[in-house]
Amino acid sequence: MSATTLFEKIWRAHEVVAETADTPAILYIDLHLTHEVTSPQAYSMLRERGLPVRRTDRTLATMDHSTPTDADQLFGRIPIKLESAAKQVTQLEKNCAEFGVELFAVGSPNRGIVHVIGPELGATQPGKTIVCGDSHTSTHGAFGALAFGIGTTEVGHVLATQCLLQRKPKTLAVNVEGELPAGVTAKDLVLAIIRQLGVSGGTGSVIEYRGSTIRALSMDERMTVCNMSIEAGARAGLIAPDETTFAYLKDRPRAPQGADWDAAVARWRALVTDDGAVFDREIHIDATTLSPMITYGTHPGMSVAIDESIPSDGDAVYHKALAYMGLTPGQSMLGHPVQYVFLGSCTNGRLSDLEAAASLLEGRTVAPGVQFLVVPGSDAIKRAAEAKGLDRIFKAAGADWREAGCSMCLGMNGDLVSKGATCVSTSNRNFEGRQGVGSRTLLASPATAVAAAVTGRVTDARHLV
Amino acid sequence: MDPIRTIRSRTVVIPSTNIDTDQLMPARFLTTTTREGLGQHLFADWRYDASGQPVADFPLNQPEAQGCQILVAGRNIGCGSSREHAPWGLYDYGFRAVISNEIADIFRNNSLKNGLVPVVVDDATHAWLLAHPGAEITVDLEARTLTLPDGASVPFPIESFARYCLLNGVDETGYLLSKIPAIEAYEARVGA
Numbered sequence: 001m002s003a004t005t006l007f008e009k010i011w012r013a014h015e016v017v018a019e020t021a022d023t024p025a026i027l028y029i030d031l032h033l034t035h036e037v038t039s040p041q042a043y044s045m046l047r048e049r050g051l052p053v054r055r056t057d058r059t060l061a062t063m064d065h066s067t068p069t070d071a072d073q074l075f076g077r078i079p080i081k082l083e084s085a086a087k088q089v090t091q092l093e094k095n096c097a098e099f100g101v102e103l104f105a106v107g108s109p110n111r112g113i114v115h116v117i118g119p120e121l122g123a124t125q126p127g128k129t130i131v132c133g134d135s136h137t138s139t140h141g142a143f144g145a146l147a148f149g150i151g152t153t154e155v156g157h158v159l160a161t162q163c164l165l166q167r168k169p170k171t172l173a174v175n176v177e178g179e180l181p182a183g184v185t186a187k188d189l190v191l192a193i194i195r196q197l198g199v200s201g202g203t204g205s206v207i208e209y210r211g212s213t214i215r216a217l218s219m220d221e222r223m224t225v226c227n228m229s230i231e232a233g234a235r236a237g238l239i240a241p242d243e244t245t246f247a248y249l250k251d252r253p254r255a256p257q258g259a260d261w262d263a264a265v266a267r268w269r270a271l272v273t274d275d276g277a278v279f280d281r282e283i284h285i286d287a288t289t290l291s292p293m294i295t296y297g298t299h300p301g302m303s304v305a306i307d308e309s310i311p312s313d314g315d316a317v318y319h320k321a322l323a324y325m326g327l328t329p330g331q332s333m334l335g336h337p338v339q340y341v342f343l344g345s346c347t348n349g350r351l352s353d354l355e356a357a358a359s360l361l362e363g364r365t366v367a368p369g370v371q372f373l374v375v376p377g378s379d380a381i382k383r384a385a386e387a388k389g390l391d392r393i394f395k396a397a398g399a400d401w402r403e404a405g406c407s408m409c410l411g412m413n414g415d416l417v418s419k420g421a422t423c424v425s426t427s428n429r430n431f432e433g434r435q436g437v438g439s440r441t442l443l444a445s446p447a448t449a450v451a452a453a454v455t456g457r458v459t460d461a462r463h464l465v
Numbered sequence: 466m467d468p469i470r471t472i473r474s475r476t477v478v479i480p481s482t483n484i485d486t487d488q489l490m491p492a493r494f495l496t497t498t499t500r501e502g503l504g505q506h507l508f509a510d511w512r513y514d515a516s517g518q519p520v521a522d523f524p525l526n527q528p529e530a531q532g533c534q535i536l537v538a539g540r541n542i543g544c545g546s547s548r549e550h551a552p553w554g555l556y557d558y559g560f561r562a563v564i565s566n567e568i569a570d571i572f573r574n575n576s577l578k579n580g581l582v583p584v585v586v587d588d589a590t591h592a593w594l595l596a597h598p599g600a601e602i603t604v605d606l607e608a609r610t611l612t613l614p615d616g617a618s619v620p621f622p623i624e625s626f627a628r629y630c631l632l633n634g635v636d637e638t639g640y641l642l643s644k645i646p647a648i649e650a651y652e653a654r655v656g657a
Contacts, residue, residue, distance in 0.1 A: 040498035084496035150571070152575075235570050
């Protein structure tokens with residue numbers, strides 16, 4: 001057989017029916033993750049047609065997007081303020097009970113952001129096809145799984161048939177070589193990749209991240225990179241599994257155990273792109289030249305190195321974005337006033353992100369006039385962080401330590417940035433109004449977020465005194 | 466789903482590039498548990514000011530935009546979130562086709578499943594359409610062409626099976642359900 005890419009291997013192994021000129025492939029889905037926002041209409045479709053969920057053993061549900069991060073509301077001591085959000089949570093409970101789908105509801109020790117809990121449980125595994133009604137499903141590609149976001153109609157397809165109709169995407173290799181300089185994180189790397197590719201550079205493609213820089217990343221860091229593949233337009237981003245992957249998954253509750261584990265690892269070792277396999281397109285990045293990155297505009301491709309000035313001129317879109325953001329062409333981002341800081345999300349809400357932030361924050365205090373919201377990616381991460389005393393560091397500094405959820409990444413649950421205010425956010429999107437009507441988002445790493453929180457301004461964390 | 470063959474309409478032009486699905490349907494409207502009624506929230510933060518009044522110069526608020534079924538947008542419309550609420554909102558508002566020179570993957574897929582035809586045209590045609598709001602054009606799904614006011618015909622690509630489904634009002638869920646024997650055979654073969 002000719003040399004093939006990792007993507008091609010996973011794709012072929014899941015073809016129920018191969019594509020033809022007239023019909024797309026029928027692709028089998030190993031794991032379907034669901035949440036409260038994009039599933040209600042899919043369950044309605046099942047009800048209208050009298051269909052069951054075909055494979056409840058391949059379906060998991062959690063609630064994350066519209067759940068409050070305020071403990072009193074989350075645990076029912078006071079009502080959820082947003083009535084529509086409360087209704088959606090109740091609807092998910094009802095749907096899961098009726099259709100027999102396993103649900104990590106409020107109070108479950110396994111609840112959290114859907115893209116955080118899949119890996120945490122060991123349900124996310126190399127070689128699997130994984131979908132979810134959420135574009136950041138690309139996160140799971142960090143394990144060498146083919147994982148991508150789908151719409152609600154497709155959620156219905158998978159619930160009913162465990163399959164999707166798909167045209168085979170193109171392949172795009174992002175080769176990153178060299179050691180990341182001190183103070184430059186996986187978040188900075190992926191922002192630099194998106195800047196180079198552009199926000200539609202990956203459209204129609206599955207990215208495979210390759211090279212020595214990628215191999216040296218931890219699983220948390222690989223998830224940060226794969227998470228933002230969609231911000232370059234790619235539905236999926238893959239990293240071939242290796243010892244780092246296997247060490248992360250070993251003994252996780254839903255990972256194979258005992259003899260099954262050894263057999264699984266033997267299978268997973270074959271999940272690499274063969275030497276000589278051809279990608280439809282390749283780009284190359286030298287990691288040694290990268291700096292901490294921060295966005296200045298209204299999409300994730302509009303970023304600069306933190307000590308670089310923003311472009312002095314651009315097209316109409318550039319000027320519209322700058323007017324929205326309250327920035328001046330050619331200005332430096334350093335020193336720009338910040339009123340909110342958000343640490344969390346499926347991009348940077350994992351334990352290592354909280355640890356990195358806490359180690360920088362320890363002994364410092366949040367600047368006057370700054371609201372610093374810290375939201376763990378899952379209940380398990382919250383417990384682990386508290387066991388390490390990280391919550392005490394955040395609280396002592398004046399940050400707001402919350403319950404797990406998507407929170408201020410998209411503000412569906414009422415955690416909002418006020419109109420006209422600027423937020424340094426470790427999340428993934430800086431679209432107009434993403435964090436609340438009129439909100440201004442600057443995407444950056446956890447370190448840059450902490451530096452902004454303690455100074456009240458955009459600050460280079462490498463020079464924090 | 467009703468079959469679609471041709472859509473003849475004047476266009477509304479929103480020329481911004483990278484119109485993400487957060488603009489098409491802001492997150493605060495995603496707490497709905499049905500598909501209906503989202504048209505009123507389409508482009509909510511561009512269409513209405515803080516007091517809920519229509520923004521005077523926004524294209525959808527112009528008298529001539531009323532009743533238009535074709536939206537012409539800048540490059541890469543539909544990027545970002547996978548929320549199907551975006552095409553639901555466009556359809557509920559009355560749009561039946563979205564034209565650009567690039568359309569984001571998930572949004573394009575979601576549109577095809579909801580009777581909203583995503584039309585990707587070449588840069589020159591796109592530039593002409595952006596410069597001529599209100600042009601009366603025809604999207605012919607059968608012929609896979611766009612007909613401009615001067616009669617010029619421009620081809621556009623569309624995935625063949627999705628086109629078949631739109632032309633015949635076939636629903637993809639029903640098609641997939643008809644393949645259950647093949648799915649069962651696959652599961653038996655791989656031990657899934």
